[in-house]
Amino acid sequence: MCKLHNNWYLYIMNKKADHLERLSDPSSYFPGISIDCVIIGFDKDQLHILLLKWKERELWMLPGGFVNLDEDMDQAATRILEERTGIMLPYLTQFHTFGDVNRRDKNLLAEFASMLDGASFTKLNDFLKQRFISTGYLSLVNIQTCKPTVDIMSDYSEWIPVNQIPSLLFDHAEIVGKALEQLKSRINYLPIGITLLPEKFTMKEFQTLYECILGKTLDRGNFQKKILKLGILDRYEKMLSGKAHKAPYLYAFNKKRYNELLEKGIGYMN
């Protein structure tokens, strides 16, 4: 896509203009369907979720949006995430569809309406009044290399540690919960380490990541032996130093080996 736009700035501006246009006249959107993205990152012994703050209000939400009438839902998820955060992820995996009648609080909707009215978004306002079903999409990313930007709807976007998530719009807390549950139950089938860790990392970081997802502590010695035996890591002699005590080895993924195993499900832990 870069090739079509040798001016990156123009490319972005085009996208933004298109987004804005559709919002002000949402007739090209599939009515009643939305998508919400749960983007999970890992930093400093904590899982983080990418959240957006609504303009001028202490109201947090997942990056979400609507499906174009001529667009597959999986494509829509990728587009929506890019529009709202600037993050381009070609593969997001669907994990659940939320279809309760009262999943969207009526009072909040009314507030939304009052905020939108002033800004010539009357059509969007009507569009939003109908009932919506939302499909949740999930992805895991390296928090360091993933710097979200902000769209017109939001003040700022932020990586929030899972234990510090504020109260969220509508049923977004439930959506996050379901995503974390999915992450845990599919831990052996998702590319956990390779997406959530930096290029090189210590064994301790890797273990902490697993402990966060599983919500329990693991035996250090056994974890290390199990992982090394799988052969998915290459060890680098260059050690991390500067901090107190014995310097640990740095490791990186042997991607070939890792992907081979991932197809059958890596039996890290039960």
Place this chain on the structure above:
Amino acid sequence: MCKLHNNWYLYIMNKKADHLERLSDPSSYFPGISIDCVIIGFDKDQLHILLLKWKERELWMLPGGFVNLDEDMDQAATRILEERTGIMLPYLTQFHTFGDVNRRDKNLLAEFASMLDGASFTKLNDFLKQRFISTGYLSLVNIQTCKPTVDIMSDYSEWIPVNQIPSLLFDHAEIVGKALEQLKSRINYLPIGITLLPEKFTMKEFQTLYECILGKTLDRGNFQKKILKLGILDRYEKMLSGKAHKAPYLYAFNKKRYNELLEKGIGYMN
């Protein structure tokens, strides 16, 4: 619900009338959303899927329908299955949402239209022309105690062995495939045996069921020992006889023990 209708026949007729009314004027349906149910049974060493045949045509499909505007999707799944097959299942579990633009073949839709036109279903016809997203729901049932009936749209409903499934409407084959995949991957968390087998069964039947789901053979001796050790089965001295060779014991589930284990996931097989 029985208590409200001491005349069962009347109750059914009311439901049918309501269904018919909504179909002839689909304005009370959520536009663009449908539900398809994959009901799985087991009989004679084969998994079976419950399919409906379209009136006067060799066209097979999953029992499906539309969501009322004032109805949670999970509720809708139960209602739809009952409307189309007479089977009442309070718990159906959602497994995937199918949202590709071209999931419904345009030619088939046109044929549908021609069939419906003659029968004063012009509004339904228009309703069906729009794009639809469909959410798949899954349930496991005992094929013996589950006798489907037929609704106005269908000639007959039938349990079809998974290896003999005919070509299906739209993307229903893909939906079935995804359901079977789900069944396999969640085998330790779904009430496999207790829903798919009759009250009493032999160890061989139980093993065959697992082999069908997993798509591989299991060692007989080890399977038997593993299951017995879990303590989820009660053995009955009354043996099955009449057939050649050694008569096997009959077993039934110890439901209390079974449900206890199921919550944590029963580690039958990996």
Place this chain on the structure above:
DNA sequence: CAATTATTGTGTAATTTGCACACATTGCTT
């Protein structure tokens, strides 16, 4: 009616894995 046979129930031995903990190593701190 005993021998046959296919199927069911159980046992065993070799191997692998899981688990808890101990010990050795290392590089910074004091």
Place this chain on the structure above:
DNA sequence: AAGCAATGTGTGCAAATTACACAATAATTG
């Protein structure tokens, strides 16, 4: 230089997995 805290590795025991072998049984067969 000694101490310390974290990393890397080893060891022993229990439990599980795996691949068979053997025994028991009831209808079939000659």
